[in-house]
Amino acid sequence: MKKLKGFIIFLIVAALTWLLLTGTFSRDELLVGGISLVLIAVLFYGYSDLYRGIKITPKIILFYPLYLLVFLKELIKANIDVALRVIKPSLPINPGIVAIKTELKSPLSKLILANSITLTPGTLTVDVKDDTLFIHWIDVKGKDVESATKEISSRFEKILKEIVE
Amino acid sequence: MTILGDIFILIGSLFLFLGSLGIFRMPDVYNRLQAGTKATTMGAMSLILGVGFLNTGFLVKSIVIVLFIVLTNPISSSTIARASHKSGVPLVKKSVVDVCKDNVKKGEV
Numbered sequence: 001m002k003k004l005k006g007f008i009i010f011l012i013v014a015a016l017t018w019l020l021l022t023g024t025f026s027r028d029e030l031l032v033g034g035i036s037l038v039l040i041a042v043l044f045y046g047y048s049d050l051y052r053g054i055k056i057t058p059k060i061i062l063f064y065p066l067y068l069l070v071f072l073k074e075l076i077k078a079n080i081d082v083a084l085r086v087i088k089p090s091l092p093i094n095p096g097i098v099a100i101k102t103e104l105k106s107p108l109s110k111l112i113l114a115n116s117i118t119l120t121p122g123t124l125t126v127d128v129k130d131d132t133l134f135i136h137w138i139d140v141k142g143k144d145v146e147s148a149t150k151e152i153s154s155r156f157e158k159i160l161k162e163i164v165e
Numbered sequence: 166m167t168i169l170g171d172i173f174i175l176i177g178s179l180f181l182f183l184g185s186l187g188i189f190r191m192p193d194v195y196n197r198l199q200a201g202t203k204a205t206t207m208g209a210m211s212l213i214l215g216v217g218f219l220n221t222g223f224l225v226k227s228i229v230i231v232l233f234i235v236l237t238n239p240i241s242s243s244t245i246a247r248a249s250h251k252s253g254v255p256l257v258k259k260s261v262v263d264v265c266k267d268n269v270k271k272g273e274v
Contacts, residue, residue, distance in 0.1 A: 020229045079207040086187040118239035124199050126246045136195040
């Protein structure tokens, strides 16, 4: 049952992508799109268990735009931060790899968290091992797990917990 | 709409330029990835959106392309970082801490 639900969500996402990319409802386009997306779904669905973690409730629909807003803000901040470091002649970096702990369990939420960390100010996910994420940090502010977790991931985790857990 | 598109394209190319400058100036793989990923994601996003604004028939497609870039770009850079770390590419000398390496020595990772 859970597998079927994941399969259907996969189909819907793929169909939406196809429709948005082609931008028409002509018969030929729909036919080709339909055939290829069923083929892709059947062939590759077994390799991915990400879609099985997706749940859709009103609360989640409310939280996705909020997450997107937080994420966009952090992305712009990240860019200005890195750009300033690059421009300065002294190249003010203080890099290192730190470990942080996450309370998120599902693979989908960990993926979103890792991606968000990569795109936010000065941090890059190097490896994920169970509940530990190894982060390359361009300007290390805390070497131990607690302070690093607080600085890097807490702002995303609060919202992600509401969405995907 | 044209002015908006032009502004987006200008911002995009500025960030792409800064990203490439960052790849030149940063001292090791990981720092280069930092500059590369962030600046190119934002730069490409802004550039493609700008093209979408200039040619409104293309706007929906450009938004889909932006979504793909946002989803895939961080994954690829994480993968490169992970691969370099596993194959032992060293961090630059002035690095402060490398928890990951300590764990490898202890046999935990």
